[in-house]
Amino acid sequence: MDETDKFDGWQRITNLGNGGFGTVDLWRKGDEEIALKQIRASGDISKKMMERWKKEIEIMKRLKHLNVITAKEIPPPLEILSQSLPILAMEYCSKGDLRKVISKTCKGLKETEILKFSKDVSSAVEYLHSQRIVHRDLKPENIVLKEVDGKILYKLIDLGYAKDLDQGSICNSFVGTLQYLAPELYKTQVYTHTVDYWSLGTVIFEIITGFRPFLPNKPPVQWFDIIKEKKDGHISVYEENNTYIYQKTLPVHIRLCEPLKQAFQQWLKTMLIWDKTLRGNDHEEKGKKQTCFTELETILEMKILSFYHVIENTMLHYPLAQDQTFEDVQSLISLGTNIPIEEQEIFLIDGKEPKRCEMAKEILNQCIHGEVYPLFLFQKHNIPEKQSRVNYFRPLPPKVRYLNSNESHMYSPRAIWEEAVYYCEQILSDCDNLMNCHKATWSAKMIAQQKFSDAYETLNCLIQSLTAKVDFFLISLRHNVKKYHDQAQGGISSNSVINSWLDKEKEAINIQQDVQKCKTLIEAKNFDTKKTSSILTSKNYDYLKQKHDYLKQNVAAAKDLYIRKVYPEPEQENTKLFFNCIQNQKDIFNEIHDKLIEYRHARLKFLADLDEVIQYIASLQKYSNSLTTSQKQLQGNIWKLIEVALTKSTLNSKTSPTTENQQFLSTNSMESLQVLQDNHNMKKDLQESINHVQSIIDSL
Template sequence: MAVNSKGGWIQDRILGSGGFGQVVLWKHEDNDQYIAIKTCRVQNEMTEKHKQRWKLEVDIMKRLDHTNVIAARDVPPPLEVTENELPLLAMEYCSGGDLRKVLNLPESACGLKEYEIRNLVKDISSAIEYLHGKRIIHRDLKPENVVLTQSEDNKTVYKLIDLGYAKELDQSSVCTSFVGTLQYLAPELFASQKYTCTVDYWSFGTVVFECITGYRPFLPQVPPVTWHREVCQKSPEDICAYYDSDGVVKFSKKITSPTHLCRSMQAYFEQWLRIMLRWDPRQRGGGLGEDRKPQCFKFLDTMLDMKIVNILNVSTNQLLSYPLMEQLSMQDLQRTIEQETKIKVADQDILFASGAPPEPNQGASQCWNVPGEEDWVVFLFKKGDQNDPKIKFKSIPPRVQQIVKEPSTLLPYPEQKKAWAEAVWFCNEQVIDFKRLILSQRAAMLSLLRTNSSFLKLKAKMVNECDQLLAKLQYFKESLQFDLNTYADQRATGGIVSDDLFKKWKNVGEEMEMIKTQREQVNRVDQLATALTTKIVELQRSPFARAKQNETLEEMEKKSRELYQDLRQAGRGNREQYKDHKPMVQVVVKCVMSRDKSLSDLYTHLNKICGCKHELFKILPDIQKCCKDISEASDKLLKEQRSRQEDIWNLVRRAQIQASGDVARQDSRSSSNPGSDHASMLLSICGESTAPESIRVCEDNKEQVRRMGIMLDDVLREQDEYTSMMDWSFLPPLDNT
């Protein structure tokens, strides 16, 4: 096949074709630059009005500059056309394709994920508001005119394209031309009535409804004339219409089919859609606010900025969602949870995926995270044993129940397609639910391990302090016994005595013997803690501790998507082989059986984790009490040891006083011996049972007595020598008679 090349630009492929135009992707062979160029395929067959519309689109596109509106580019000179031809429209290339391509994916059969819807609505509403601010009505909003591209931070960006039907408002802001795609047209456009920019509100609301549910809101398979006749009867608040089993048209103010939205966000979107899908164009959009901004965009901004926390009530497998108002505290959030779940605030065990609990003194916003492709979920457990969890399995949608009960009953293709789409949604929800529960058990296990770590440290502290206490007690007993023995010995030799003191020491020794019973209590608690630790180790070895998914559920979800895709791609002539629902029913039944078995096993494992945590908190007070008792016993032991030392020091002081008195009364030669005896007596009283300071004081006292004796001997000797040298002749002779 010949390659179309012009001046270094190579034609890559055709991106799309419309009524008159065709968009071709070109790639530069040197720098891999891409550019999309819209050309007119049938300009020779176009009326002057159509040519003017073509030129208007090119002119409008060149004047626009917004992130969410496709950007016009300069046409490369080698690709430019002659002046006689209709101008080309060069545009940036968006590699993600259009929104219709995304909606046609099997996983989008019942709508897009919440994160995708939020981004889409935010981007396209910004583009519409920008166009209306430029006094431009798009008039042809539909999934085919929304394209996707990736930003530098790898985020999907949605852009509006194809302004071929766009019209600049005149001064009266009213138009009358009939344009656009019928399935997304506002009623006044369909009826060729005068219209304003609110026609874009209807089309935008219709596109958003389809992105949420997978189908258009009002009788999507009905011919235009019948559609207009039936839907015009809706009330201002109705946002969808469908045929019931009797063929009667029913309207609803709520979304009646399965979606991927959390309940809070779905309620907000339902409220917003009631504004956007009003039949009366004067009421549509809610009018203008005081700042001249349309109320529908103001409400949308508030809605998309709302912080919503998702909490999985693990015991019932129910996902709760709550909007977070400003300054909402954790206590306020917990009281709200209590009102719905009947779980008292004191019994709520709220955990993050990390296993850590929220800070009670911080706001409830800590339970919220910036929306992402993966849902941010906080897990709610009920404290205590989880012996009888009331699991709420996600119910099978009514259409799926119908084909399960009657798998051979033929259905019209639109009904069959919707039933199979809901089967895909159901299988996907089982996979999501199981993954959430796996994350919940992981959070519970991490919380248990986190608590067990502190628990083991406290237990080790208890055992260590108990060992130290018993060692102190042994030293106390040995030193006390030595003091008692030494006291008895010096009493027998006539030393200082005190019967009251002796009796007191013996009583204290008997009291301290009671400390030994602390070891029995510690051993009992230690055995319980060791047994619990063994259980926790076994839980860590469980297959659920490493599980990330259920392979059977994943396989059934994949199979359901394949069946749905085959049904859609079969074409009208080849759908006979898919009229039998048995293949899809088999997938659904196997999915349910696998879910029931897996969740039963998973909840058994969860019960064991919660049971261990409950048991841990039952043992924890015993450990804390043991630590407290050990600390008090240690303090008492130290107090008695100090008291006995004070008693010994009192005896030391008495001995010192007595020794000093004896030294003053005795002569120089005999004074040293009693002092030495008193020092010996003091040493015998103090003995080895006293502290090193006591022994040192006794030795110092003994040394002082010895030195005092030597000093007295020297004084007496010098006095004798001095006396012998004196002249005593003046004294009268002694009378010996």
């Protein structure tokens, strides 16, 4: 390393890139890193180039936005590098540029990446326009990635072509990269900030599909007149059999779900309009968010509830309204699948079932360890037998049939392998969903089993407690009846009370018999109460995990060949990767669907048993409540008799209680009578007292 690459602890690490007239290098001192952009010193530097360079530095230093590269102060030791020509110090973004990301994908970025990119870069462009700056060179190479707190941020760089909008907001200089250039720039016509709309639309189309929208294999000098013929609704043009095809829709094979696909499709139509005055649906009102950014913001804020329809092996997606309940979404599912709401068996990843009254957006927010999973949809009583079940696999893409064939065709090895790799990624996604469904269905079965076990334990406890309760009640009641009869002839009597007690005895005996019958029936049912481990640790699951890991390896290997532009010819060893993926998928589907049948049957059995046990519990609980009421009534009768006895004794002479009263009353009651006798005087004759007492008894 040259000594000019070291300055007081700062060291030049590597070259990060080369632009039209400058280079960017990474410098490091300890943990501190910066990117330094320098204008090339070789050759004569034109006045125009120097003005452009100074303009970029000036603009960069006054911009402050999360998604625009941040200019930094030049460390004092490195100021020596700017003695001859100005330099620009910037934050370092270690994850490379968007071109690098696109080059490692097949048919576009993932949905989450598309949404994140669209949010970050549109926010940056909107900010530049609010600062009256037009970028004029939006392209994948000028968008870099930086990791912050484990998340990726997209940032705009290279404002070398950026320009302050003049008072009329119209410019006419020729700048930018041709493939992403708006038509008016290409023809050096007057233009406004809407040139950035065209470029932004082009880049977003590319990250969605994996290719540029307008004849990507032709240079603009050849396609300008062809593209000029497109209508406002066309968002792409491609060539097939020497014919130009104008498209209004996004391709079928992309990674956006259907609601987002439709929304982006409509938005791109506004961004890729040929007429610069109509592009983006701009309005004249100052200080108000432009329509294209408002519409994109609406798309990015969409809440979509996704379901994996397990038996059909398809995904269902439903955009959510503000006050939509889960039952509202179930109604939509019913319309799309012909599965009635009552027959919809739906699990979250943890095996729980959403509540119909729950707000749909609350269900959307339920995720595990930061990961969002689809919900898993079955038809409750449509469980096929293992030997008769049918697995639904994705149909093979048309070009893939030539992967291991000598049939003549017009497709390049790259086009065939691209479809093959994309298909492998899709079946991996299907297997991911099915593996998660396996986990969710197992958990749902465990939840049902736990509920049944808890209810069964409650039932057994209730049988034991009710048996003891009715036994005690009968012993107590029979003892009271005996005591009543012992004193009735010479003491207090009431036909209504004794008849009521005898009726309650019959009721208690019936309850006792019913409890015994319930116990016998439950024993005869032979409920499966065997506890099962709540952790998936079985040979079958280990086998599935191995197959799933093997599928991942094959898909990664196939994608690596595609990225390295190694496209297998028919009968080559590499084509085995594709067929291995298909075979792995079949093995995983067969094994998991068999398990799902077992889990679902077991779950429904536990739920049916649970319903039966709950009915038993409800019946026994009624008996328990009835016994409690009877016990209270029994106690009430006894205290009424004591009250009558006390009243009668009070009206008697101060003589000691008779032998028959002593037999009926307890020691404590006799002591209470003595106190009453000592503090009351007899005011009525004995006969009146007896008549009064008898009237009280008759009223019981």
